[in-house]
Amino acid sequence: MVDILYNAVMKPLAFRNFCLGAVLCLLASFAAADELRVGATTVDITPQLPVSLDGQMALRVASKIETPLEANVLVLESLSPQNTSVWVTCDIVTIPTELLDLIRKAVRARLPRFNTRNIMVNASHTHTGGVVRANWYPEPDSIVKVTDYQHFIAEKVAEGIENAWKTREKCTVSWGIGYAKVAYNRRARYEDGTARMYGKTDGDDFRKIEGYEDQSINTLFFWNPQGALKATCINVASPAQIVESRYTVNADYWHPLREILRKEHHPSLVILGWVGAAGDQTPRPMYEHSAEARMLRLRYGEPGQGNDFRTDVYLKEIARRIAECVNDTYRVVQKEKHENVTLAHQVLDLNLPMRPVKEEEVVEARKMQEEDLADPIRATQMKRRIAWQQEVIDRFEMQKTIPNPKYPVEIHVIRLGDIAIASNPFELFTEYGVQMKARSKSLQTFVVQLVGPGTYLPTRYAEEGGHYSAIVQSVRVGPEGGQLLVDKTVEQINRFWP
Amino acid sequence: MLKSLTIPLFLVLLGLGVSLEASRAPRLYVGRATVDITPKLPVAVTGQFHLRIAEEAQSPLFANIIVIETRNGSKTSDLAIMVSCDVLYVPNDLIPLVRNEVGKHIKDLDTQKIILNATHTHTAPVLKEGEYAIPTTGVTQVSEFREFFIKKVTQGIVNAWKDRDEAEVAWGLSYAVVGHNRRVVYADGTAGMSTNTNLPEFRNIEGPEDHDVNMLFFWNKKSELIAMVIGVASPSQEIGGMTVVHADYWDSVRRMIYEKYGKQVCVVSWLGASGDLMPPLRYRKAADDRMRELRGLNRLDELARRLVIAVDEAYETVKNDRHSELPLVHKMEQLRIPERLVTARDYAEAKVSVENARKEIEANPQSANRLYRKMQWETETLRRYERQQRVRRPMYEMELHVIRLGDIAICTNEFELFADYGIRIQARSPALQTFIIQLAGSEGWGAYLPTEKAVKGGAYSAVIHSSLVGPEGGQELVDRTVEILEELWRE
Numbered sequence: 001m002v003d004i005l006y007n008a009v010m011k012p013l014a015f016r017n018f019c020l021g022a023v024l025c026l027l028a029s030f031a032a033a034d035e036l037r038v039g040a041t042t043v044d045i046t047p048q049l050p051v052s053l054d055g056q057m058a059l060r061v062a063s064k065i066e067t068p069l070e071a072n073v074l075v076l077e078s079l080s081p082q083n084t085s086v087w088v089t090c091d092i093v094t095i096p097t098e099l100l101d102l103i104r105k106a107v108r109a110r111l112p113r114f115n116t117r118n119i120m121v122n123a124s125h126t127h128t129g130g131v132v133r134a135n136w137y138p139e140p141d142s143i144v145k146v147t148d149y150q151h152f153i154a155e156k157v158a159e160g161i162e163n164a165w166k167t168r169e170k171c172t173v174s175w176g177i178g179y180a181k182v183a184y185n186r187r188a189r190y191e192d193g194t195a196r197m198y199g200k201t202d203g204d205d206f207r208k209i210e211g212y213e214d215q216s217i218n219t220l221f222f223w224n225p226q227g228a229l230k231a232t233c234i235n236v237a238s239p240a241q242i243v244e245s246r247y248t249v250n251a252d253y254w255h256p257l258r259e260i261l262r263k264e265h266h267p268s269l270v271i272l273g274w275v276g277a278a279g280d281q282t283p284r285p286m287y288e289h290s291a292e293a294r295m296l297r298l299r300y301g302e303p304g305q306g307n308d309f310r311t312d313v314y315l316k317e318i319a320r321r322i323a324e325c326v327n328d329t330y331r332v333v334q335k336e337k338h339e340n341v342t343l344a345h346q347v348l349d350l351n352l353p354m355r356p357v358k359e360e361e362v363v364e365a366r367k368m369q370e371e372d373l374a375d376p377i378r379a380t381q382m383k384r385r386i387a388w389q390q391e392v393i394d395r396f397e398m399q400k401t402i403p404n405p406k407y408p409v410e411i412h413v414i415r416l417g418d419i420a421i422a423s424n425p426f427e428l429f430t431e432y433g434v435q436m437k438a439r440s441k442s443l444q445t446f447v448v449q450l451v452g453p454g455t456y457l458p459t460r461y462a463e464e465g466g467h468y469s470a471i472v473q474s475v476r477v478g479p480e481g482g483q484l485l486v487d488k489t490v491e492q493i494n495r496f497w498p
Numbered sequence: 499m500l501k502s503l504t505i506p507l508f509l510v511l512l513g514l515g516v517s518l519e520a521s522r523a524p525r526l527y528v529g530r531a532t533v534d535i536t537p538k539l540p541v542a543v544t545g546q547f548h549l550r551i552a553e554e555a556q557s558p559l560f561a562n563i564i565v566i567e568t569r570n571g572s573k574t575s576d577l578a579i580m581v582s583c584d585v586l587y588v589p590n591d592l593i594p595l596v597r598n599e600v601g602k603h604i605k606d607l608d609t610q611k612i613i614l615n616a617t618h619t620h621t622a623p624v625l626k627e628g629e630y631a632i633p634t635t636g637v638t639q640v641s642e643f644r645e646f647f648i649k650k651v652t653q654g655i656v657n658a659w660k661d662r663d664e665a666e667v668a669w670g671l672s673y674a675v676v677g678h679n680r681r682v683v684y685a686d687g688t689a690g691m692s693t694n695t696n697l698p699e700f701r702n703i704e705g706p707e708d709h710d711v712n713m714l715f716f717w718n719k720k721s722e723l724i725a726m727v728i729g730v731a732s733p734s735q736e737i738g739g740m741t742v743v744h745a746d747y748w749d750s751v752r753r754m755i756y757e758k759y760g761k762q763v764c765v766v767s768w769l770g771a772s773g774d775l776m777p778p779l780r781y782r783k784a785a786d787d788r789m790r791e792l793r794g795l796n797r798l799d800e801l802a803r804r805l806v807i808a809v810d811e812a813y814e815t816v817k818n819d820r821h822s823e824l825p826l827v828h829k830m831e832q833l834r835i836p837e838r839l840v841t842a843r844d845y846a847e848a849k850v851s852v853e854n855a856r857k858e859i860e861a862n863p864q865s866a867n868r869l870y871r872k873m874q875w876e877t878e879t880l881r882r883y884e885r886q887q888r889v890r891r892p893m894y895e896m897e898l899h900v901i902r903l904g905d906i907a908i909c910t911n912e913f914e915l916f917a918d919y920g921i922r923i924q925a926r927s928p929a930l931q932t933f934i935i936q937l938a939g940s941e942g943w944g945a946y947l948p949t950e951k952a953v954k955g956g957a958y959s960a961v962i963h964s965s966l967v968g969p970e971g972g973q974e975l976v977d978r979t980v981e982i983l984e985e986l987w988r989e
């Protein structure tokens with residue numbers, strides 16, 4: 001069992017050159033302000049049908065494509081000293097380590113001397129994209145194979161990076177911040193101290209929304225030599241999961257948002273969707289459902305679906321809020337375009353303490369797993385949930401031989417002019433992102449989550465409350481590791497602003 | 499034959515008409531008025547521990563009044579008189595004086611239906627006697643301003659009463675980032691109010707923020723917009739440390755609204771549950787400031803810009819969903835909720851602190867400017883402790899108003915109510931939208947109602963001197979408010 005866990009979780013990351021503790025990657029060096037060259041492309045990563053969808057416990061097979069899925073690619077280069085930084089956003093639920101490896105390998109095949117270490121790939125966290133995690137769900141013969149889809153994405157993204165690299169040109173950049181109501185903390189707390197993700201809030205035992213919401217939208221704009229908008233990076237602290245339960249392929253709110261922005265600016269505008277620290281957030285309201293639903297009905301003249309916000313109308317509404325914020329920021333900051341900026345990109349390999357599995361937790365995991373396995377239909381449908389429990393059991397066994405196991409993560413810390421970009425592989429609870437932003441010396445700090453395989457990283461308070469997203473099954477790294485992640489990230493950001 | 503049918507048919511139709519009339523919701527009448535309550539200068543302004551004598555009024559202070567009445571035929575069905583005042587708080591002892599004065603001018607009015615709330619600007623005159631050691635000459639006295647306030651507000655209510663006419667109303671919800679949670683939690687579990695976050699020991703922002711902007715729009719029978727209510731969960735406290743008279747961000751909001759919607763619009767400000775919120779940012783301030791400077795705005799105008807965008811958005815969405823016949827039910831009760839108990843340790847500490855301040859003031863009378871207010875604040879805690887020793891379960895009695903207007907609810911309280919309580923009420927309320935109005939009257943300066951988490955974290959706004967009622971009372975306030983709301987919606 002320990003081997004299974006090691007192969008599933010640790011090995012893909014372990015073969016890289018990391019040591020115990022934080023190790024600074026020296027491939028990228030600190031650079032002075034310099035002319036910026038930028039290449040940008042969009043590639044289509046819509047899977048063929050029928051395809052299984054990633055993000056829920058049960059297998060969902062889509063037979064309809066509602067929107068295309070995209071990977072948006074930005075390549076940045078400064079010349080003296082030569083520095084590159086590559087940012088890729090994919091309309092998928094997460095970035096498994098094997099997918100990142102495939103992307104880097106495919107890029108090396110096309111651009112042999114390219115620094116693939118500085119490729120940062122994030123997921124928009126749409127729950128209606130193709131499955132990208134091998135062995136995660138049952139794979140009927142009739143559907144697209146996960147490994148085939150991984151290779152497809154890797155090739156398309158590599159093609160996008162190659163095109164962006166070859167078409168890079170001298171560009172200017174601006175940064176700005178605005179606000180839009182998109183993040184709703186999805187964890188409700190109750191009188192007895194328990195928490196529930198998407199829990200009811202209209203009962204008399206409801207006490208509070210568990211944590212903070214970050215409504216800031218950090219934005220980057222890149223202009224080509226003719227002064228036209230070429231690309232934008234939009235950092236929203238809320239995942240793209242409005243229509244998360246559908247059996248269709250859908251890029252969620254990023255699709256209508258891209259439609260609005262491309263209509264307004266340029267049909268080929270490259271738009272990177274960066275999800276901020278939002279492990280405890282959702283784009284859907286947790287209370288005042290009727291008031292929100294009425295405003296939607298009046299605004300769009302469509303009947304809607306009562307208080308269900310998993311609708312096309314609500315996708316439009318969230319896209320509208322973000323687009324208005326982005327356009328407002330655009331109008332303000334376009335007067336401050338930067339030609340010469342510092343570009344620096346550091347990749348850190350950290351070993352974060354894993355969240356220990358307690359004996360009572362493994363007992364519970366075994367019990368729940370047995371319940372699923374006892375019913376042959378559930379045993380097939382709930383393969384993911386069974387594996388989810390199995391991982392807890394394996395971790396518990398592993399702890400017997402490795403008492404303080406570590407979880408290796410790759411994080412990217414980038415300086416571009418006055419702003420910092422800091423990645424992490426988790427569904428990071430917002431509080432950690434706020435800590436990074438508050439302690440960072442940069443003017444703005446873009447926190448990008450799911451630059452990697454995911455798993456929630458809850459706060460201590462959330463752990464006390466329990467429930468999905470804060471229980472041991474949902475979590476590989478806990479609050480102790482979360483604090484270390486914050487401290488190391490801030491340390492690196494602030495090194496860029498000595 | 500035809501004739502023989504006509505009379506019964508007429509009678510049936512008449513009967514139907516009567517029953518239709520009886521089943522129709524009451525007709526809405528609205529009146530509004532704005533009165534200037536800017537004090538004579540110089541004047542002591544309240545909201546900080548140290549004495550501030552303002553020599554300058556940088557903006558006018560207003561009381562904005564709206565009378566909402568429904569009638570069945572010519573008979574009043576129910577009514578609410580809502581007065582929003584540019585002051586720190588409206589002391590509870592002042593409210594009966596206003597009601598009494600209004601009663602002299604409007605015959606048979608149930609003056610208990612008058613609600614006064616504060617925008618919580620920290621740059622408005624002292625309204626309660628004894629707060630500061632104010633010079634007795636050369637400065638507007640508290641008693642003078644109170645008299646002036648009563649006179650002007652009464653005049654405004656009378657004007658609004660006379661202004662009543664058939665009207666339409668629409669409600670809407672939008673969002674604006676105005677209030678930020680000001681309580682900062684550190685690694686050791688302690689909290690600070692408006693303290694630093696750029697520290698390794700910073701852990702989180704203690705509570706939520708509520709960026710809802712709840713709105714009511716009123717039109718007269720000529721379809722002119724005559725008034726709007728803007729409910730914001732943030733006190734008007736951006737420039738609270740200045741020594742001037744100023745309405746804070748509401749001044750900018752009103753100017754922008756007048757420019758866009760016309761001077762005839764009365765802007766009524768309702769302050770949502772925001773005891774732990776205020777406009778200044780606790781992090782990302784440099785980025786926010788840069789954007790504002792690029793826009794060429796000062797901070798007050800920036801907050802107003804955000805609010806007016808929210809107003810515009812809601813207005814455009816709901817302007818055709820107007821109601822002229824709708825239920826209005828205004829319930830008022832004296833709610834008794836448990837007081838927060840002063841411990842023997844609180845008492846002992848306060849006693850030492852008060853004694854030290856007294857000695858310092860005796861030795862150096864000038865130090866009263868700095869120490870008197872704090873000394874009074876802590877003296878209240880001593881009095882509370884002594885009173886609580888004589889009572890088995892000391893209760894705080896407050897006036898609770900709960901109103902149903904069509905699909906929306908309005909609920910008042912007398913506190914600087916932490917946002918969690920407001921969210922509890924809003925989430926559980928059966929109303930389509932629930933407007934919370936905090937500081938609708940207040941027993942004293944700094945009547946915060948903190949959460950359990952805040953009490954554990956400590957710091958100003960959660961310490962014993964800051965709060966007359968604690969988390970237990972807060973939950974009872976929530977439960978009773980929701981109970982009345984449920985009754986109103988069952989009816």
